[in-house]
Amino acid sequence: MKIEHFLEKNEIREVTIFKQLVLNGGKISYTDMLDYLAVAKASLDKDLESISFRIQSLADQVHINYDGQYISLTMGDEFSLQHIYQLYLNQSVKVKLISFLFEHQEFSIIQLAQKLMISDSSLFRKIKELNSYLKEFGIKIRNGQLHGEELNIRYFYFQFYSYIEDKEALIASHSDKQITQMVQAVESFLHVTIEPESRQRLDVWMLISKNRVKHKEKKYSRLREQMQPYLEDTLYQKIRIMVLRYFSRYSIEVDEEEAMLHFAFLLAFPILNEHDFHEYTLERDRRAPIATIDTYIVETIIIHYKFRRLPYMLEREMFYHLSHIHTKLYFFQGDIEIYDYEEIIAKEKQFTGRNLVSFAHTLLEVSTSKFGIKNIEDNSLLKVGLMKYISLLAIVTFKMTNILQVGIDLKMETIYTETLDQLLILNMRHINGIHVEAYQSSKTYGLILTNQQPAQKAHYGEAKVYVLSEILSSFDMKNIQRIVQQLNG
Template sequence: MEKFDLLEKMEMYQLDLLIYIINAGGSATKKELLAHLKIGDYILTKVTESLITYANDSSNGFTLEVTKHSIRFQTKPDYSIHTLFNKLIVHAPKYRILEELQLCGTIDPIRLCEKIGISHSTYFRKINELNYLLKEFDLSIQNGYLLGSELQIRFFYVSLHLITDSKEPLKLPNIDPRIYDSVNEIQAILGSPLSFLSRRKLIIYLSLLKRRNAQKNISDYSDQAPFFNNKTGITNQKKFIRSLKTTTLFKKINKVLTSFLVYYSFKMLPNETTLLLLFLLGEEIIPIHSYFLKELDSIEKSSNLFVLTLNEEFIVFMKQIYPHAQLSKRHLTMLNYYLNSIAYRYLIFKGNVNYYWEPYPIDHQENNRFNIIIAFIDHLKGKYPTLFEDSKYTHLLIKKYAYILDFYEECIKAKVTVGIFIEDSSLFKKQATKWWIKHAELTSFAQAEPLVISHPYDLVISNVDCSYLRKQGKHFFFITNYNEKMDTIDLDNLLHKIYSSRY
């Protein structure tokens, strides 16, 4: 589901227009915008008039200047187009319906239509539009209720909260201190600081848990084991869940969760802790330095969880692409952590909310990395057909594995070796050599030292231009000493060029 999907047609035009202008450098002609939006002059006028109204209400956060032939868009440094995006979303009918379901547990169509100012026919049309979007998450709205597995409902609402401004996620009431205390307890159990995003996800999850218990709206999920959405390796999934319940992590989290629910006088339903742990795994909340990852790794192996199979398939595939590559122990640990996150996310949850303008940051059809990953996904499809019973989720895997490939390639690239030779007085030579070494190593992928004649280098930097120095390196950089700033810019460009050409 795209963030755009929650908007009405006019709001889509408004944001699409602004995004186009931003990509064009801040201004665009009306002719270009008419062609891009595929609309007429009348609609364009309505779109710009609405945007000017929003601009006036933004406390000068942004301005829209409309002339006879062009439109210019400017924002203040502390204002983002996402601010406007979120403002439009929280007033959109589809969003208001989802909000009502979350806040009340059910919908009274008559009351809601009056509340948000739409007709009954519009309401039912929006329900149909929402059900089309929710199908991706294996959810649906029927008779005023949101139906689906409990974990999918929570996952969807956490995802929905995250596409709005962090200051006002889905208009949650003031979050009581007990929720923050519970998040802090979970962080202490995991033994490593949680990221801001991970804390946000947990706060939203526990807020949802509290509200759904208060509404008595949680369906019986005791028969939903093994809880994984994807049924590849279902027997091993059941083994994993059984083993998970015996871990120290499970017992500690269970204690926190029980205390949390008892505080509100809620009954602890069966498998509630299992749901939270799967949420932690599927949403990449357990930090990479948590000592409980070893415990999880152990039960993954003992149950032969399919997560490990997916990880091994990727590593084997990479060895075929880069047969001579070697990863350090630290890089291998990080790679396995990222691969685990992808596999758990894909196997546990269904659906995805894309928060950004486009599904991919680059044109993957023309990018070699995406071609490699597409070949990898095709390999998995042939070997594990049940893994891809619903092909529309393939694009998410391609994007995530492409990021992993970027990381993998960065890990296997050797650092650019740099030799520095400065000819001058002893004092200046020592200081200048030290300065250039420090500057070269600012890139984090260069390793520099005073030039040693017996050592070959990827790059030699010197203020002396002679043949024997040039032979010491594959590349040579001559310090002009005319404009130091230009020298450093040129050197940085050369270092990046050398590093980028490794693979």
């Protein structure tokens, strides 16, 4: 599910205009915008007029200008595209519909249509559109209620209040002593320290859980099945005792499944810090599904890159991130894409190379196959999982890359060498795994860049020597990159 799915077609175009302006340095020709949007001139003019009206209250923060040829954007230093999205989402009927459903658990068509000030037919259309997107979460709005597995419902609301609706407003309006005590109970029972950002995530989850706990018709059939390998898990047992004791204080009867919901959430999201999670991994059953696939993927990465062994802390970090990825794949369905998938993948390829992206696809195929997940097109959970695999592989690649020491030794007058040394260093910043500096005879280098062949072969010791044909030429840069890859390979 994409953020844009909460907006209307014309609103999506308007947001896209902002996005294209940001991607094009704040200025784009009118004809290029027309071509990109594939709309008629009248439609673009109408969109620009609508944008001007919508942002008029933010004139001191954001401004769009059209001079007859170019469309340009200016924004305040503390104002971003994210604020533009939020402006549109705050006015979205679909967002208001989901918020109402969360607050009241159910609605009648007449009641909600009046509340949203739209016709019954428009409301039916909005519900139908939302259901087409909610399908990937395994939930559906029917007869004025949200139907589906309880874990999927809470997970959707958690994503919704994390990325779509204002979570700060939710916390401010719903947080109370009961929520504070629940978060403190998590820290106390589990003997962990929850950091501020993670605490905010937990606050949102607990608010949603408090709202849903008294709902009568909750479904747990899939969750019960998934939890079978974890009923004796040490962390689950602690959570189970905590949940049953906590709710008994308030005379609220809860099923054991309530503890299962919290177990899945705490492992799927970075609530526990890396140290506390590591302490848990020392106790968890390594034959359970998530632990098994964590180990299998780590071993696959080690074999693929032909590493003899990984540094202890790097391996620990890998298990931490992989467990979040695999827990989400195991327990949850759907996701909200907060980043442009195609754009991120394209940038990742440019930054990390096609081979790394291809290997990430292989890892995703392995994990989804092990969990029996069908690779459905446009499955946001799998898209986000792939991006996380790519990021993890990038972390491993960077941390395991040997740093090649490169020395620049230009035989020219000092007035030139100081400037050209710096220019060479700047032009080589994009090459991973190297440290570049002006040559110092007291140091050892793996590669020397010079503009004159040394008189004696051993002048630079065992360093590889590359003689520049034309300083800063693309020909030399290409060759240097090839040599670096060879030396680091």
